[in-house]
Amino acid sequence: GESVGLHLPTLSVQEGDNSIINCAYSNSASDYFIWYKQESGKGPQFIIDIRSNMDKRQGQRVTVLLNKTVKHLSLQIAATQPGDSAVYFCAEKRGFQKLVFGTGTRLLVSP
């Protein structure tokens, strides 16, 4: 069956640390992966994406790594700030089919 899951439901880090949020997927046919950030009381906000023909993609303070061999996706946030506290979702897509979301990881950043 299909599944997009996360290893850790809650991740607590200190301000300034680097954060790594992990995600596993089961369908090797997925060709597009997205990370969304959802702050309390708001809708999911696009952070970064990666296609299956890439292993790594960098944005501003964020990096997404894709390991197709083990069907693993990770989001790295450098120098984590209190404003990064939110729930992070990975999502996968297969061509024109629906976007499938993982269960989410709550990131808590303490000063």
Added chain:
Amino acid sequence: DTAVSQTPKYLVTQMGNDKSIKCEQNLGHDTMYWYKQDSKKFLKIMFSYNNKELIINETVPNRFSPKSPDKAHLNLHINSLELGDSAVYFCASSQDPGEDTQYFGPGTRLTVL
């Protein structure tokens, strides 16, 4: 300028009632979506419309009926509300069904008593 907007933000109602949630996007996108987020934060797609036509219907009860009067609007009408309908409902849009980036609205928290 709000890209994807929803009204109302909060909706509290009794079981058995009928209610509607409205969604509008000013991004010029062709495709719009409705998602349901449960109490455990799990997000699941309900419907997708492309240029006013239904393209995804994810085994949602018939009590839920989306309506798209034009491609900038996708409203969700719910009949005979049940306790299990309590959730946060998100509207989203994308340029087209193949466009991967979806832009989400702020959500509507529905509470059924």
